[in-house]
Amino acid sequence: MIPVNTPLLDGNEKKYLLECIETGWISSEGPFVKRFEEEFSSVVNRKHGIACANGSGALDIAIAAAKIGPGDEVIMPAFTIISPAFSIVRAGGVPVLIDSDPLTWNMDVDQIESKITANTKAIVVVHIYGLPVDMDRVLDIAHRHGLTVIEDAAEMHGQSYRGRPCGNFGLISTFSFYPNKHITCGEGGMVVTDDDAVAEHCRGLRNLCFQPQRRFIHEELGWNYRMTNMQAAVGLAQLEHLDAHVKRKREIGERYLNRMAAFTGLELPLSKTDYADNIYWVFGIVLADSCTATPEQLAKQLAEKKIGTRPFFWPMHWQPVFNKQGLFRNERYPVAERLAQRGLYLPSGLGLTNHEIDQVCESLQSALS
Incomplete structure (x- = not known):
């Protein structure tokens, strides 16, 4: 059988996993999580990385951190995995769809401005299958209309746009580490951003919105989207290759x-x-x-x-x-x-x-x- 995907695990995965087991650090509190966040965010030239349980969770966090709420319209591609639309709908937002470019299979940037209304708050860009969206044009449209850009780079590990790494565009970018990605943790995701306040908000959303000084008193609803030390260990080994x-x-x-x-x-x-x-x-x-x-x-x-x-x-x-x-x-x-x-x-x-x-x-x- 030739499966549709065969991951490659020929680096330090076993070594790092053994370290997790021998030290007992298997939960999200382990040191590999921070190392993976720092090294991954450095690769995509972002200030902050927030590791989480999966790519769909990363999108939930990103949509919440971008303050998408009831009635907010969010422009996104019609042709993509369902996760971005799920995240928007769960937040009370309204997905507004854009058709695809027949050659790149990405969202047709020419159609974006015709879909902007007074309720439009953000554009979710999803790079599809192998080629990135034309980001210069998206960013120009967003700047002129005062819109937030969220970049779903789940499929773009190691890809660049005009020499700039995918995952480096907009307010927030998200990644997935599912087994068919260029970097896998088995399951896993990452939110990256340059904004200090947004990063702190994302960390809270990932961790049930515990407060540093009053842990079990919650001002906001979040998720348990933590990445384990073992997942991060595999991800770090993958990142090295x-x-x-x-x-x-x-x-x-x-x-x-x-x-x-x-x-x-x-x-x-x-x-x-x-x-x-x-x-x-x-x-x-x-x-x-x-x-x-x-x-x-x-x-x-x-x-x-x-x-x-x-x-x-x-x-x-x-x-x-x-x-x-x-x-x-x-x-x-x-x-x-x-x-x-x-x-x-x-x-x-x-x-x-x-x-x-x-x-x-x-x-x-x-x-x-």
Whole structure:
């Protein structure tokens, strides 16, 4: 079986985990948490890092720290994982959706200003699959309209925009350390910011809003989103190999592109834009209109050859949970819809070998024909 993701754990993970066990520091109070926060925030050139339990928790914290509340409109992409919209809705905010750019698969920045109203408070940017959003334009729009920018960089470990690290834009940026990310803790997340007050607020929100002097008296509702010392130990070991992980991801992406260059019926990811080279967090393909197969049929054929795949994100306006709440009625986002209906991604984890890539390509070509 070639799974859709195989993590790479060939550094100091075992050594650091053993240290946690031998010292007894296994909870969120252990020293690896602070080390991971400091070293990760340094990599993305942020003043503060706040480690937490997962990337969705990081978004909950970010939305709360940005003071998104009832009736506040927050602009975000239609095509993304559901987590940003969940965080906005739970805070009482209203997600306002933007369709995708058909080439980069990111939110179409040209559409943002048309969605701004007197109730708009923030823009949540989500970098999708391997290429970042055009941040200069987003930041310009936000500055002119007085909006907060929250950057979801969950898929962008080691990526940069015009030489500036992703995770360095806006008031707050968030990351995920799920096993398919370039850095994994098994589960985990991080909030990064340059604002001292926002950082302190995020630390409180992560930790049930305990107060330093009156621990069990609470002025605000928070979460138990603490990261354990063991998670941080794995994350720190992974961070030590980030450059090598990014290099390998790009090698995987380029090998796929070269092998598939002559395939018909496929739309392949862009290798670069004028502001970034693709980091290929996952290697996605979109079935061209000329292809009579569906992603489900293709996935089934590949599964028969013991090759894992995964569908693309399902757009927010088609999510039953939001439709039941009366959100996004009669809204259409044709590019996001096409990506969802025609896209899937192939095995692209860091543990993937060149031989396995070639095997995937041969099987894919056979299935397409």
